[in-house]
Amino acid sequence: MSPNNDLFAKTLINILEKTAFIFIDDLPTNNTFEYECDCIGIEISYTGDSDGSCSLWIAKDLATEIAANMLGCDENEIENKQVDACKEILNMTVGNYLTEKFGEEPVFNVGIPNQIPENNPNDTDHYNKINWIISNDLPIAFILSE
Amino acid sequence: MAYSILITDDSETIRAVLKRTISMTELPVSAIYESSHGKEALEVLHNEWVDIVFTDINMPEMNGIELISEMKKHPEYRKTPVVVISTEGSTTRVKELKEKGINDYIRKPFTPESIRDVILKTLGGWNESK
Numbered sequence: 617m618s619p620n621n622d623l624f625a626k627t628l629i630n631i632l633e634k635t636a637f638i639f640i641d642d643l644p645t646n647n648t649f650e651y652e653c654d655c656i657g658i659e660i661s662y663t664g665d666s667d668g669s670c671s672l673w674i675a676k677d678l679a680t681e682i683a684a685n686m687l688g689c690d691e692n693e694i695e696n697k698q699v700d701a702c703k704e705i706l707n708m709t710v711g712n713y714l715t716e717k718f719g720e721e722p723v724f725n726v727g728i729p730n731q732i733p734e735n736n737p738n739d740t741d742h743y744n745k746i747n748w749i750i751s752n753d754l755p756i757a758f759i760l761s762e
Numbered sequence: 763m764a765y766s767i768l769i770t771d772d773s774e775t776i777r778a779v780l781k782r783t784i785s786m787t788e789l790p791v792s793a794i795y796e797s798s799h800g801k802e803a804l805e806v807l808h809n810e811w812v813d814i815v816f817t818d819i820n821m822p823e824m825n826g827i828e829l830i831s832e833m834k835k836h837p838e839y840r841k842t843p844v845v846v847i848s849t850e851g852s853t854t855r856v857k858e859l860k861e862k863g864i865n866d867y868i869r870k871p872f873t874p875e876s877i878r879d880v881i882l883k884t885l886g887g888w889n890e891s892k
Binding site: 714 | 773774776779782820821822849850851852853854855869870
């Protein structure tokens with residue numbers, strides 16, 4: 617991974633652990649993941665000293681676990697809350713990533729996260745820029761555009 | 763006496779997480795109101811007594827900064843303490859918000875300890891509230 621992608625991945629892993637008690641398997645060494653899965657895709661953009669955007673995909677089963685852990689309830693009580701939980705994961709990750717990368721002085725305007733239609737990151741135009749991390753054999757993917 | 767708290771965030775997840783976190787502080791709470799943006803928050807403030815407002819910044823309809831400005835215009839709740847909870851970590855932004863009149867700022871992700879500490883610091887301990 618590039619240094620920025622590596623920093624983003626580490627921030628994302630930290631957020632998943634702290635807020636959703638989700639722990640990551642070893643990072644893939646070749647950064648490929650041939651996996652047909654149904655994911656929830658979220659995107660967010662930011663402006664400021666540097667402009668950029670990020671797309672994040674989380675496997676639906678994992679998103680259910682994330683939502684249940686964040687909300688403190690059973691997975692069968694989660695109804696349509698996975699998207700909102702994933703939006704917050706991305707929101708917190710981007711905010712913390714920008715501080716880690718640029719320090720505490722610069723001001724960034726981080727947009728409101730939106731769901732994106734592609735539910736498989738391999739179907740996007742930028743599939744060759746995908747970064748993968750794995751939790752319990754389930755994929756999380758992100759594309760950072762800066 | 764127990765606290766009455768208003769949580770303003772467009773994320774249902776964050777509102778639920780914050781409610782849970784507040785319950786984990788074991789502070790006495792009489793009511794927790796929720797709103798998904800600033801306009802809804804103003805409706806709550808108009809109709810209910812609120813001891814402290816937790817608000818996000820980026821929200822549709824009316825964002826957190828606009829909410830803070832609107833609150834300052836109303837005598838009945840212009841002195842209600844406001845704590846911003848946001849993902850942004852810029853000290854410049856925090857300084858700007860404090861100049862607009864917020865009482866404190868907490869970054870996401872937050873802990874029960876940070877929520878408890880800010881409530882006690884802002885409201886002066888539950889034996890002394892109201």
